[in-house]
Amino acid sequence: MTKAEQRFIRFNFFTIAVTFLLILAGGIVRSTGSGMGCPDWPKCFDQYVPPTSAAELPPNYKEKYVAGRVKKNEKFAAYLESMGKKELADSIRHDASILKPETFNASKTWTEYVNRLIGAFTGVLLIVLVVFSFTYKRSAKRIVWLS
Known part of the structure; x- marks a missing residue:
């Protein structure tokens, strides 16, 4: 197995781990009722970094x-x-x-915000994974299709 293949496999496992982290974060958001902690998208209370107190709203x-x-x-x-x-x-x-x-509840706001950040990071990882998979287009088409 070449170094590039080993990197691809490690990147896959990392992406899978982050995806499970996203599922866990989503479960925490759901179980704590933090879904409306950030009521607007893509900002949170019209700010890129969520507020930590009601005075900042x-x-x-x-x-x-x-x-x-x-x-x-x-x-x-x-x-x-x-x-x-x-x-x-x-x-x-x-x-x-x-x-x-x-x-306003700062802990719910930040719980939802962290979930959004993990979700965005996971999305970027998945897009990079698909791009990397095209290096296997000739040798293993299944990898491209499964990506």
Whole structure:
């Protein structure tokens, strides 16, 4: 086995390990309820680095993000309605919990933000892996297809 093949295999294992780390981070986000810790994308509370205290937030952040959630839910409900799921769309439109503003929690914000960073890093690794796999296009086409 050549050095390049060994590097490719090591890079594969590293990418797999980071992918499992992403799954773990997603599970932590889900189990702690941190999914709305960063309510907007790609920034977090209109900042590239999330705030650590409520003093760093925009003054009207609660109203702004409730309005954003309502808009997203309306769009999703319209999509469901177009698929014939009128009852489900109506229940989403009239869900009172959507109108309840989230209180800022720095630990939830950073949990979600770290999950996003790991996700972005994993995506870059996967793209690099696909590019590296093209070196095997002639010798092992299966590697390219599986990448």
